[in-house]
Amino acid sequence: MQASDGQLNTEASPLTKALMLFRADPNLKKEQADALERIIQSAYEGLRSA
Numbered sequence: 001m002q003a004s005d006g007q008l009n010t011e012a013s014p015l016t017k018a019l020m021l022f023r024a025d026p027n028l029k030k031e032q033a034d035a036l037e038r039i040i041q042s043a044y045e046g047l048r049s050a
Helices: 016-025 028-047
Strands: none
Touching: 016 028
């Protein structure tokens, strides 16, 4: 994505940042982090388009 000054915007979206926190949590197994990701992505997309 390009910023207004023509530079590439490489900052992660807030959703991506939140999901990365679940992936980095040593208390969650991969399957648990996957499930949280699906739940949160679905809720986020539903609320964003509401």
